Amino acid sequence: MPSWVIDRYGRNDVLRFTRNMVFPIIHFPNEVIIKVHAASLNPIDLSMRSGYGATALNMKRDPLKIKGSDTEFPLTLGRDVSGVVMECGLSVSCFKPGDEVWAAIPPWKQGTLSEFVVASGNEVSFKPKCLSHTEAASLPYVGLTAWSAVNQVGGLNRNNCSGKRVLILGASGGVGTFAVQLVKAWGAHVTAVCSHDASTLMKKLGADDVIDYKSGNLEEQLKTLPLFDFILDNVGGSTEKWALDLLKKWSGATYVTLVTPFLINMDRLGVADGMLQTGVTVGSKTVKHLFKGVHYRWAFFMPSGPSLDEIAELVDSGKIQPVIDQVFSFSEVPKAFLKLEGGHARGKTVIDVISKK
Ligand SMILES: NC(=O)C1=CN([C@@H]2O[C@H](COP(=O)(O)OP(=O)(O)OC[C@H]3O[C@@H](n4cnc5c(N)ncnc54)[C@H](OP(=O)(O)O)[C@@H]3O)[C@@H](O)[C@H]2O)C=CC1
Secondary structure (H helix, E strand, O other): OOEEEEOOOOOHHHEEEEOOOOOOOOOOOOEEEEEEEEEEEOHHHHHHHOOOOHHHHHHHHHHHHOOOOOOOOOEOOOOEEEEEEEEEOOOOOOOOOOOEEEEEOOOOOOOOOEOEEEEEHHHEEEOOOOOOHHHHOOOHHHHHHHHHHHHHHOOOOOOOOOOOEEEEEOOOOHHHHHHHHHHHHOOOEEEEEEOHHHHHHHHHHOOOEEEEOOOOOHHHHHHOOOOEOEEEEOOOOOHHHHHHHHEOOOOOOEEEEOOOOHHHHHHHHOHHHHHHHHHHHHHHHHHHHHHOOOEEEEOOOOOOHHHHHHHHHHHHOOOOOOOEEEEEEHHHHHHHHHHHHOOOOOOEEEEEOOOOO
16 A cells, blocks of 8 residues: 655655555454545654654564564654544444544554554544544644643643633644643633744634743743743743743642653663653652642643544534644655754644545
8 A cells, every 4th residue: 555654764865655565454353444534744753753762662563563574664654644444343333434533543553644544443533523634634643642731631621721821832833732722612811832923823723822932031021920820831941940930839730741751761771771760850850849839740642532532522613623734745745744844833734645636
């Protein structure tokens, strides 16, 4: 089947189009095969192209590897899919061939830059009815990441979010544009931090305050605002040195970052030492900030069909809309990677897998 694959890690020239990728088969009774209509790219695709996370991901891939090949290559990138169910394993009762579905495929599985992809039934959900496949493919990975950070790790939900002051750093990208809409839909007061040229988009998505991080000292600008109940950090780096001081103290206020050294530590130090290092880092930071009266947390993308069901409801009720930066045809996948690599995302980079171009 037609797929974009890599045979080694590296820069953009490692991407290779083939018509001869082996058609996927159902290994476990809970799996479904999806015909991919559209996919999208995320920063993790760029990182994985260069070998990021290979140590940990290869451990998870092992059960599949022993079924045929002794390496992870040829490896297909791409995490998001919107498409149509082609075949279901024997224990799949929620879906049948012909259903229009969406999913985010975890990074240890073969990806969606391909004509077909295999997913576990519990990773799949019915596509929002109001969206085309192209629109739908822009949401699962960033939506589930934001859901994990805001809801599962941060503890915010539709019942407790009303009136809470939420700060989103890096609000103009894939995760940020979703997170702004999510907490706004739950009634929060949202402060979005982005470049000046994204401020109209942020207002359109519902942000109450928009701060341009390039105009003057960001920390000083944010200190002039009332304290926050929740911070989502999509930027990382030096931000966490000062951002936690913007939280209300001793009130359960939480800072959640998506930029963590979890997989890098394992690539650098091996699995055991990498996990140890990660545990020590997150543990010491959590305790340090707990003594200062605020919560410090890391969050990760979590594949989940049930969470996608909830996201689909928000989409179909008009509370969350896809934010698409640019759409590429399947033949333009390398160009789409270069676009993503250029940074300054305003929402998502989408691939129309079955377009005729
Ligand atoms: N832990 C996990 O499981 C996951 C982690 N992530 C991570 O979260 C981060 C965000 O992901 P995603 O939204 O998909 O990325 P995108 O590339 O879509 O967006 C990043 C956005 O941040 C903006 N930006 C860059 N620097 C700053 C800054 N200093 N302050 C404010 N905004 C800034 C960029 O625009 P501009 O430069 O023009 O301002 C861009 O709009 C990435 O680092 C990603 O790796 C994502 C998913 C899962």
